[in-house]
Amino acid sequence: MDELDRFYMQAALEEALEAYEVGEVPIGAVVVRRGEIIGKGHNRRETWKDPTAHAELLAIREACQQLGGWRLTESTLYVTIEPCSMCAGAIVLARIPRLVYGAQDPKAGAVDSLFDLVRREDLNHRVEVTSGVLEDECRALMREFFQELRGKS
Protein backbone atom coordinates (compact mmCIF):
# COMPACT_ATOMS: atom_id res chain seq x y z
CA MET A 1 0.00 0.00 0.00
CA ASP A 2 1.40 3.35 -1.04
CA GLU A 3 2.16 5.51 1.98
CA LEU A 4 1.14 8.74 0.24
CA ASP A 5 -2.20 7.27 -0.75
CA ARG A 6 -2.85 6.39 2.89
CA PHE A 7 -1.87 9.90 3.93
CA TYR A 8 -4.32 11.60 1.59
CA MET A 9 -7.06 9.07 2.28
CA GLN A 10 -6.67 9.97 5.94
CA ALA A 11 -7.48 13.57 4.96
CA ALA A 12 -10.58 12.33 3.12
CA LEU A 13 -11.54 10.37 6.25
CA GLU A 14 -11.29 13.53 8.31
CA GLU A 15 -13.76 15.13 5.91
CA ALA A 16 -16.02 12.09 6.31
CA LEU A 17 -15.89 12.56 10.09
CA GLU A 18 -17.10 16.13 9.68
CA ALA A 19 -20.12 14.79 7.77
CA TYR A 20 -20.71 12.21 10.53
CA GLU A 21 -20.70 14.88 13.20
CA VAL A 22 -23.54 16.81 11.56
CA GLY A 23 -25.62 13.71 10.87
CA GLU A 24 -24.73 13.29 7.21
CA VAL A 25 -23.79 9.96 5.61
CA PRO A 26 -20.03 9.99 6.35
CA ILE A 27 -18.27 10.26 3.01
CA GLY A 28 -15.32 12.59 2.44
CA ALA A 29 -13.08 13.51 -0.48
CA VAL A 30 -9.99 15.53 -1.29
CA VAL A 31 -8.35 16.52 -4.58
CA VAL A 32 -4.55 16.44 -4.58
CA ARG A 33 -2.34 18.09 -7.19
CA ARG A 34 1.46 18.08 -7.06
CA GLY A 35 1.39 17.03 -3.42
CA GLU A 36 -1.03 19.72 -2.34
CA ILE A 37 -4.67 19.36 -1.30
CA ILE A 38 -6.49 21.86 -3.53
CA GLY A 39 -10.07 20.78 -2.81
CA LYS A 40 -11.97 19.16 0.04
CA GLY A 41 -15.56 18.14 0.52
CA HIS A 42 -17.94 16.03 2.53
CA ASN A 43 -21.49 14.99 1.97
CA ARG A 44 -23.96 17.78 2.77
CA ARG A 45 -27.16 16.48 1.21
CA GLU A 46 -29.35 16.91 4.26
CA THR A 47 -27.92 20.18 5.59
CA TRP A 48 -27.99 21.86 2.21
CA LYS A 49 -31.16 20.06 1.00
CA ASP A 50 -29.20 19.33 -2.16
CA PRO A 51 -29.11 15.85 -3.73
CA THR A 52 -25.99 16.81 -5.70
CA ALA A 53 -23.96 17.87 -2.63
CA HIS A 54 -21.78 14.76 -2.60
CA ALA A 55 -18.23 14.88 -1.23
CA GLU A 56 -16.62 14.37 -4.64
CA LEU A 57 -18.57 17.15 -6.40
CA LEU A 58 -17.77 19.66 -3.69
CA ALA A 59 -14.06 18.73 -3.68
CA ILE A 60 -13.94 19.00 -7.49
CA ARG A 61 -15.61 22.40 -7.47
CA GLU A 62 -13.28 23.76 -4.81
CA ALA A 63 -10.25 22.44 -6.68
CA CYS A 64 -11.38 24.10 -9.93
CA GLN A 65 -11.91 27.41 -8.15
CA GLN A 66 -8.44 27.07 -6.66
CA LEU A 67 -6.88 26.37 -10.06
CA GLY A 68 -9.00 28.84 -12.01
CA GLY A 69 -10.00 26.28 -14.63
CA TRP A 70 -12.26 23.26 -15.06
CA ARG A 71 -9.62 20.70 -16.08
CA LEU A 72 -8.12 18.92 -13.09
CA THR A 73 -5.14 17.47 -14.92
CA GLU A 74 -2.26 16.13 -12.78
CA SER A 75 -4.76 15.61 -9.98
CA THR A 76 -5.88 12.65 -7.91
CA LEU A 77 -9.28 12.43 -6.26
CA TYR A 78 -9.36 10.54 -2.97
CA VAL A 79 -12.75 9.50 -1.65
CA THR A 80 -13.65 7.21 1.23
CA ILE A 81 -16.43 5.33 -0.63
CA GLU A 82 -16.71 4.23 -4.26
CA PRO A 83 -18.32 7.04 -6.31
CA CYS A 84 -21.92 6.86 -7.58
CA SER A 85 -22.89 7.52 -11.22
CA MET A 86 -23.14 11.27 -10.75
CA CYS A 87 -19.71 11.54 -9.14
CA ALA A 88 -18.06 9.08 -11.54
CA GLY A 89 -19.44 11.21 -14.38
CA ALA A 90 -18.08 14.37 -12.78
CA ILE A 91 -14.62 12.81 -12.40
CA VAL A 92 -14.57 12.11 -16.14
CA LEU A 93 -15.90 15.60 -16.99
CA ALA A 94 -13.14 17.18 -14.87
CA ARG A 95 -10.53 15.06 -16.71
CA ILE A 96 -9.12 13.76 -13.42
CA PRO A 97 -6.42 11.23 -14.33
CA ARG A 98 -6.51 9.16 -11.12
CA LEU A 99 -9.12 8.07 -8.59
CA VAL A 100 -8.35 6.43 -5.24
CA TYR A 101 -11.20 5.16 -3.12
CA GLY A 102 -11.53 3.28 0.18
CA ALA A 103 -14.48 0.89 0.35
CA GLN A 104 -16.87 -0.31 -2.35
CA ASP A 105 -20.52 0.70 -2.46
CA PRO A 106 -22.37 -2.42 -3.64
CA LYS A 107 -25.68 -0.55 -3.96
CA ALA A 108 -24.66 2.47 -6.04
CA GLY A 109 -20.96 2.23 -6.88
CA ALA A 110 -20.33 3.19 -10.50
CA VAL A 111 -16.64 2.26 -10.74
CA ASP A 112 -16.48 -1.42 -9.74
CA SER A 113 -19.77 -2.48 -8.16
CA LEU A 114 -22.75 -1.86 -10.47
CA PHE A 115 -20.82 -0.76 -13.51
CA ASP A 116 -17.70 1.08 -14.60
CA LEU A 117 -18.21 4.63 -15.82
CA VAL A 118 -14.61 5.84 -15.58
CA ARG A 119 -12.65 3.36 -17.74
CA ARG A 120 -14.92 3.09 -20.77
CA GLU A 121 -13.43 2.87 -24.23
CA ASP A 122 -16.26 5.00 -25.64
CA LEU A 123 -15.59 8.03 -23.41
CA ASN A 124 -13.05 10.70 -24.30
CA HIS A 125 -11.26 10.38 -20.96
CA ARG A 126 -10.30 7.37 -18.86
CA VAL A 127 -9.32 7.25 -15.23
CA GLU A 128 -6.73 5.12 -13.44
CA VAL A 129 -8.30 3.55 -10.34
CA THR A 130 -6.81 2.35 -7.05
CA SER A 131 -9.23 0.90 -4.51
CA GLY A 132 -9.10 -0.49 -0.99
CA VAL A 133 -6.96 2.26 0.57
CA LEU A 134 -7.85 2.43 4.31
CA GLU A 135 -10.83 0.32 3.30
CA ASP A 136 -11.59 -0.94 6.83
CA GLU A 137 -11.61 2.55 8.35
CA CYS A 138 -13.78 3.94 5.55
CA ARG A 139 -16.29 1.11 5.81
CA ALA A 140 -16.32 1.11 9.64
CA LEU A 141 -17.34 4.77 9.70
CA MET A 142 -20.30 4.06 7.40
CA ARG A 143 -21.34 0.99 9.40
CA GLU A 144 -21.21 2.91 12.66
CA PHE A 145 -23.31 5.72 11.17
CA PHE A 146 -26.06 3.43 9.92
CA GLN A 147 -26.10 1.36 13.12
CA GLU A 148 -26.55 4.54 15.13
CA LEU A 149 -29.29 5.68 12.76
CA ARG A 150 -31.16 2.39 13.14
CA GLY A 151 -30.75 2.62 16.92
CA LYS A 152 -32.44 6.02 16.87
CA SER A 153 -35.41 4.98 14.77
Add this chain to the structure above:
Amino acid sequence: MDELDRFYMQAALEEALEAYEVGEVPIGAVVVRRGEIIGKGHNRRETWKDPTAHAELLAIREACQQLGGWRLTESTLYVTIEPCSMCAGAIVLARIPRLVYGAQDPKAGAVDSLFDLVRREDLNHRVEVTSGVLEDECRALMREFFQELRGKS
Protein backbone atom coordinates in the same frame (compact mmCIF):
# COMPACT_ATOMS: atom_id res chain seq x y z
CA MET B 1 -46.47 15.20 -29.30
CA ASP B 2 -47.80 16.47 -26.02
CA GLU B 3 -48.46 20.21 -26.14
CA LEU B 4 -47.37 20.79 -22.54
CA ASP B 5 -44.09 19.00 -23.14
CA ARG B 6 -43.41 21.30 -26.08
CA PHE B 7 -44.26 24.32 -23.95
CA TYR B 8 -41.79 23.44 -21.20
CA MET B 9 -39.13 22.35 -23.67
CA GLN B 10 -39.43 25.80 -25.20
CA ALA B 11 -38.53 27.21 -21.78
CA ALA B 12 -35.50 24.90 -21.66
CA LEU B 13 -34.56 26.13 -25.16
CA GLU B 14 -34.68 29.71 -23.93
CA GLU B 15 -32.19 28.71 -21.23
CA ALA B 16 -30.02 27.10 -23.91
CA LEU B 17 -30.08 30.36 -25.86
CA GLU B 18 -28.76 32.20 -22.81
CA ALA B 19 -25.82 29.79 -22.75
CA TYR B 20 -25.26 30.35 -26.48
CA GLU B 21 -25.16 34.10 -26.01
CA VAL B 22 -22.27 33.90 -23.53
CA GLY B 23 -20.30 31.38 -25.59
CA GLU B 24 -21.26 28.26 -23.64
CA VAL B 25 -22.34 25.00 -25.27
CA PRO B 26 -26.08 25.73 -25.64
CA ILE B 27 -27.88 23.31 -23.35
CA GLY B 28 -30.76 24.38 -21.12
CA ALA B 29 -33.01 22.71 -18.56
CA VAL B 30 -36.06 23.42 -16.43
CA VAL B 31 -37.71 21.49 -13.59
CA VAL B 32 -41.51 21.57 -13.60
CA ARG B 33 -43.74 20.59 -10.66
CA ARG B 34 -47.51 20.81 -10.70
CA GLY B 35 -47.42 23.03 -13.76
CA GLU B 36 -44.89 25.47 -12.33
CA ILE B 37 -41.25 25.94 -13.33
CA ILE B 38 -39.38 25.66 -10.01
CA GLY B 39 -35.83 25.45 -11.34
CA LYS B 40 -33.95 26.64 -14.42
CA GLY B 41 -30.39 26.28 -15.57
CA HIS B 42 -28.04 26.50 -18.49
CA ASN B 43 -24.53 25.30 -19.03
CA ARG B 44 -21.95 27.55 -17.36
CA ARG B 45 -18.83 25.42 -17.47
CA GLU B 46 -16.59 28.04 -19.05
CA THR B 47 -17.89 31.14 -17.28
CA TRP B 48 -17.80 29.51 -13.86
CA LYS B 49 -14.72 27.33 -14.58
CA ASP B 50 -16.75 24.46 -13.18
CA PRO B 51 -16.97 21.08 -14.96
CA THR B 52 -20.10 20.22 -12.93
CA ALA B 53 -22.04 23.36 -13.97
CA HIS B 54 -24.32 21.54 -16.41
CA ALA B 55 -27.85 22.81 -17.09
CA GLU B 56 -29.53 19.85 -15.37
CA LEU B 57 -27.52 20.12 -12.12
CA LEU B 58 -28.19 23.83 -11.82
CA ALA B 59 -31.92 23.38 -12.50
CA ILE B 60 -32.10 20.56 -9.93
CA ARG B 61 -30.31 22.61 -7.30
CA GLU B 62 -32.56 25.61 -7.83
CA ALA B 63 -35.68 23.41 -7.66
CA CYS B 64 -34.53 21.85 -4.37
CA GLN B 65 -33.87 25.26 -2.87
CA GLN B 66 -37.31 26.34 -3.99
CA LEU B 67 -38.96 23.28 -2.43
CA GLY B 68 -36.77 23.19 0.68
CA GLY B 69 -35.90 19.53 0.26
CA TRP B 70 -33.74 17.26 -1.90
CA ARG B 71 -36.47 14.96 -3.24
CA LEU B 72 -38.00 16.27 -6.46
CA THR B 73 -41.05 14.02 -6.42
CA GLU B 74 -43.94 14.98 -8.75
CA SER B 75 -41.41 16.79 -10.93
CA THR B 76 -40.36 16.56 -14.55
CA LEU B 77 -36.95 17.62 -15.79
CA TYR B 78 -36.87 19.05 -19.32
CA VAL B 79 -33.48 19.34 -20.98
CA THR B 80 -32.62 20.17 -24.57
CA ILE B 81 -29.93 17.47 -24.95
CA GLU B 82 -29.74 13.91 -23.59
CA PRO B 83 -28.08 13.99 -20.14
CA CYS B 84 -24.51 12.76 -19.55
CA SER B 85 -23.57 10.26 -16.80
CA MET B 86 -23.20 12.93 -14.15
CA CYS B 87 -26.59 14.47 -14.87
CA ALA B 88 -28.35 11.12 -15.30
CA GLY B 89 -26.96 10.13 -11.90
CA ALA B 90 -28.18 13.39 -10.39
CA ILE B 91 -31.69 12.84 -11.79
CA VAL B 92 -31.81 9.46 -10.03
CA LEU B 93 -30.39 10.90 -6.79
CA ALA B 94 -33.05 13.64 -6.81
CA ARG B 95 -35.77 10.96 -7.30
CA ILE B 96 -37.15 12.80 -10.33
CA PRO B 97 -39.95 10.61 -11.73
CA ARG B 98 -39.88 11.86 -15.31
CA LEU B 99 -37.28 13.11 -17.79
CA VAL B 100 -38.05 14.76 -21.13
CA TYR B 101 -35.20 15.57 -23.47
CA GLY B 102 -34.87 17.00 -26.97
CA ALA B 103 -31.99 15.57 -29.02
CA GLN B 104 -29.69 12.63 -28.34
CA ASP B 105 -26.01 13.04 -27.52
CA PRO B 106 -24.28 10.13 -29.29
CA LYS B 107 -20.91 10.93 -27.67
CA ALA B 108 -21.87 11.18 -24.00
CA GLY B 109 -25.60 10.49 -23.61
CA ALA B 110 -26.26 8.24 -20.61
CA VAL B 111 -29.97 7.60 -21.15
CA ASP B 112 -30.23 6.13 -24.66
CA SER B 113 -26.95 6.62 -26.52
CA LEU B 114 -23.98 5.10 -24.65
CA PHE B 115 -25.92 3.42 -21.86
CA ASP B 116 -29.01 3.80 -19.72
CA LEU B 117 -28.41 5.00 -16.18
CA VAL B 118 -31.96 6.06 -15.33
CA ARG B 119 -34.02 2.89 -15.91
CA ARG B 120 -31.80 0.26 -14.29
CA GLU B 121 -33.34 -2.57 -12.29
CA ASP B 122 -30.48 -2.45 -9.80
CA LEU B 123 -31.01 1.19 -8.78
CA ASN B 124 -33.48 2.23 -6.10
CA HIS B 125 -35.24 4.71 -8.39
CA ARG B 126 -36.26 4.54 -12.03
CA VAL B 127 -37.19 7.36 -14.34
CA GLU B 128 -39.83 7.53 -17.09
CA VAL B 129 -38.25 8.98 -20.25
CA THR B 130 -39.73 10.88 -23.19
CA SER B 131 -37.30 11.91 -25.94
CA GLY B 132 -37.43 13.83 -29.20
CA VAL B 133 -39.46 16.81 -27.97
CA LEU B 134 -38.51 19.84 -30.14
CA GLU B 135 -35.62 17.65 -31.23
CA ASP B 136 -34.84 19.63 -34.41
CA GLU B 137 -34.70 22.96 -32.59
CA CYS B 138 -32.52 21.56 -29.80
CA ARG B 139 -30.09 19.96 -32.24
CA ALA B 140 -30.01 22.96 -34.59
CA LEU B 141 -28.88 25.23 -31.76
CA MET B 142 -25.98 22.89 -30.95
CA ARG B 143 -25.00 22.54 -34.62
CA GLU B 144 -25.01 26.29 -35.11
CA PHE B 145 -22.86 26.78 -32.02
CA PHE B 146 -20.20 24.31 -33.09
CA GLN B 147 -20.18 25.56 -36.69
CA GLU B 148 -19.59 29.09 -35.44
CA LEU B 149 -16.84 27.82 -33.11
CA ARG B 150 -15.07 26.05 -35.96
CA GLY B 151 -15.42 29.17 -38.08
CA LYS B 152 -13.62 31.18 -35.42
CA SER B 153 -10.69 28.80 -34.97
